[in-house]
Amino acid sequence: MLVAGFPAGAWGTNCYLVAPGPGEECVIIDPGHRAAEGVAETVARHRLKPVAVILTHGHIDHVASVVPVCGAHDVPAWIHPRDRYMLSDPEKALGRAIGAPLMGELTVGEPDDLRELTDGGVLELAGMEFSVAHAPGHTKGSVTYRMPEGPELPPVFFSGDLLFAGSIGRTDLPGGDHDEMMDSLARVCLPLADETVVLSGHGPQTTIGRERVGNPYLGPLAGGAAGAPAPSRRLP
DSSP states (O other): OEEEEEEETTTTEEEEEEESSTTSEEEEEOOOTTOHHHHHHHHHHHTOEEEEEEOSOOOHHHHTTHHHHHHHHTOOEEEOGGGGGGGTOHHHHHTSOOOHHHHTTOOOSOOSSEEEOOTTOEEEETTEEEEEEEOTTSSTTOEEEEEOOBTTBOOEEEEETSEETTEEOOOOSTTOOHHHHHHHIIIIITTSOTTOEEEESSSOOEEHHHHHHHOTTHHHHTTOOOOOOOOOOOOO
16 A cells, blocks of 8 residues: 655645555545645656545645645545535634635635545545544544555554644634543544554654553543643644
């Protein structure tokens, strides 16, 4: 399997392209601010053919390039219905103005073919399976995607802004809820195998085992020490 990722735009949001291998069809995850050029470069470098865009949630730093990317490759996008409104009204989703200069770079709105995700569903795309788990807390429509392990490959978990290396997503924006975040972490993350590779919306990759031991939020849920500090990542 090929997973090519890069941090995009003003918020350094990780955009991922996932394919069975070079020269194959691929799925694009979270094409955020200024991600279109990076997507095009990655597609060309690995000779990929995009067939879909899938989104972990609706914040502008994860979806800012969904319209141009979908348009350039004539592909559909998937988002949870509770975050769909954010595509057309990103400032409402953040509870503040993003800023005129930055907004002038964005294409706000829905792609021509937008589809809605369901909790527990499985997307079969580009010869791969992505298991969908609704994981509210950062937003009401946050989801994660899990790919099963393969020959000599561990399972892969795209956590969006639910779980980071050493931290979790913020819950102080509209639609955020700390209790829902804790429930999602316990329900969605804790049952995963320790060797599961976590590819987050921001920052470096990690594993569930590493976070189960060292993450100040996941650790207590797994029976570790209590008393986690407030989330340190101040990102949309």
